[in-house]
Amino acid sequence: MIEIENTSFLKSERLDTADIRIDKKSLKNGINKIGDHFIMYHDEKVVFVVNNICDHNAGRLIQKGENAVCPLHGWVLNLTTLKYDNEIEKTKLKFTEDSEFIYVENVQESIEFPSLFRNIHPCQIDFISHACIRILFNGVSIITDPWLIGSAFMNGWWLKYPPKEDAIDMLKSADIIYISHNHPDHLHVETLKEYVSQDQLIVTANFKSKSSEKVLRHAGFNNIIPLDFKNVYKVKNVDIQFSVLKSGDFRDDSGLYLNVGNKKLLLTVDSNYINSFSLPQNLDVLFTSFAAGASGFPVCFEDYSKEEIDKVIQRNKNAILVKNMDIIGLTTPKIYYPYAGFFTESAARDNIIKEANDKNSVERVRNFINKKYADIKVIDPIKNDTLVLGNDSLLYSRDCKRIYNTDHSYTENYINNYKSGYKENTESVKKYFEQSGFKDNLILVLQLTNDNFEQIGANYIIDFSAASPNIEQVHLDCIPPLMSNPDMDKRILRIKVRTESLMCVIDNFLPWEDLSIGFQCRISRIPNVYNQDFWYHFTNIYIAKKNFRYSAYCGACNVLDQNPKYIH
Known part of the structure; x- marks a missing residue:
């Protein structure tokens, strides 16, 4: 019988690195990008210093006005509040200064076990x-x-x-x-x-x-x-x-x-x-x-x-x-x-x-x-x-x-088992959204489809803008006018989804990200921006506890950078 013992903690050691020196003459009033740092300078005082490393995936943040954007996954940092658009805060760096220079603490650490085995098996x-x-x-x-x-x-x-x-x-x-x-x-x-x-x-x-x-x-x-x-x-x-x-x-x-x-x-x-x-x-x-x-x-x-x-x-x-x-x-x-x-x-x-x-x-x-x-x-x-x-x-x-x-x-054996086990059920779909507790200035157009994303089941228009969702089952002909309405003051998220996959998610309260990661849907949006509140709610909150995955919001982890202005 194997036994595991909790013995100690990893050792953390600061590597020999010199603090980074920045000449104050190079700073202007407001946000400054100097080397690998963003510096807020106001009335000849340094307000804060942060690095340009995205806290999500270590991408290098690129300044765009008062924001900094990670090109890897689209995380956006407000350089005034030092909060990402998902409310996660960026840590300020420690620094000292004299009349001429700022000295930014440059901490790099390594970890190690307290003692290393030398058994040569x-x-x-x-x-x-x-x-x-x-x-x-x-x-x-x-x-x-x-x-x-x-x-x-x-x-x-x-x-x-x-x-x-x-x-x-x-x-x-x-x-x-x-x-x-x-x-x-x-x-x-x-x-x-x-x-x-x-x-x-x-x-x-x-x-x-x-x-x-x-x-x-x-x-x-x-x-x-x-x-x-x-x-x-x-x-x-x-x-x-x-x-x-x-x-x-x-x-x-x-x-x-x-x-x-x-x-x-x-x-x-x-x-x-x-x-x-x-x-x-x-x-x-x-x-x-x-x-x-x-x-x-x-x-x-x-x-x-x-x-x-x-x-x-x-x-x-x-x-x-x-x-x-x-x-x-x-x-x-x-x-x-x-x-x-x-x-x-x-x-x-x-x-x-x-x-x-x-x-x-x-x-x-x-x-x-x-x-x-x-x-x-x-x-x-x-x-x-x-x-x-x-x-x-x-x-x-x-x-x-x-x-x-x-x-x-x-592969077909597995897919056919899904299809036989999960059938379209209009009452289940309506009840699922009615009890979701989600409210947003968003309309979800949900279309149940076959393998090729051709509509074979019901079409639903789900308006989340009211106190409780308004769910309407509609004919396919009703969708194009909605998608082309220039006066629409609500965002529209259209999801065509394979019927058995959607019903599996609904019946088991699984994360909706399983549909996107598994290529089980086709998505379009007006405007073409990531509806983060929707995906967060239906991936992290409105799911069975046994399927809970994340303890905090992961921004655009699975959908990456879904804003066209950051693609180029």
Whole structure:
């Protein structure tokens, strides 16, 4: 029986960095952009200094008048109030000054375990699928985020490389299962219920919302240990210690830092700006996501040209590479291991999405990294799915077949089961919105469609501007006049959605983001701006507690930059 001990806290060490000196002669009254900082200067006094790093995903904020905009995901910072448009506040930097200069505190920290193990037993790392790997050391195995079968996000995501035949035994025999967060490509209930016993030891981050823990307990698992961030946990009698690190973007997401024998591993998973980039140095292996394309924006939005869509997709492919290069620069790994990006749009009905939603390849990642860091070994876990870390690293591919192919018959079986299980129900739809408690100057035009987003079910016009929503079932002919009315004083959000997917969300009170991330809808808007209050309410508030995901609003995490003026 594996036992986990809570031993101590990660050590945090300030690196040797000099404060940044800024000449006061360069400042004008008002907002100043000097190097990597925004400075408010008024009546010959410094009011505040902030950095130009977006608190969401570490993008570089670009000044636009009194605002600063992140080009990665469209977060907007008001440079007067120092609040983002989702009310999250930006932290002011400490500074001192004399008659000539401002001295801005330049704090860069690294973290480390209080003591590092030096056991030289080899550590074996096996790639299983997507974000699922096995770490095997001295007879103890840890498996991360197991998704082995079926789909995620309403049959929109499928495993690009299904697991091999040895994966089921690996999962069943795992000593510890780590769940990073409760998105279904990481906390995949179908996989867990099929192959994991209810008393299996599962560890997850101790999020304030208990988001992962709630889903696991609802699924029947009873041996769950929520881990506090940056505490150091040890496997009793084995030289394995680990710590969970928080995503820096206010979402419920986490990464895992491990000391396994004499090897140091960091898995950032899907975390943005992980641990505010206070990270360990001199890693043996760094694991990060790499592919991009994990969003319904812009491919599910009808207000953009093909050229605009291509531009956003390319921008975000590049952005994730730049982010990973920042992490590499901070952690100086010997080996870089791209993972948590091996999904695809396998269903035939999503071929258009698959063609448009281009993703980074491992080869592109390797070329990008090795241009600057030629000595870092970049692993392709598809070509070599086993890595053994000893005095030297050894790579090879396990000689066994994949369990299945995500071919037409496989995907259609899942989709048809959804269609048979979730049928249109007008009363359920009306009751769902009547009880939603949502009020906004917004009209939702909701159309129930077939696989090709052709209207086959009812059409609803839902006006949220009154004290309680006004819900009207209308003929298709009523929608074009509404969408073209120049005198409309309310915003309009039109969502065409596959019938079975919508009914699954409504019947189970699931997050509406599952529809967009899973490519299950087509969206248009008047005006063409992101209706953040709607998506926040129906993704975070009006959902079953067992499906709760985020403890704070994530701005445009899943829909990215949905304002055309920031695309170019």
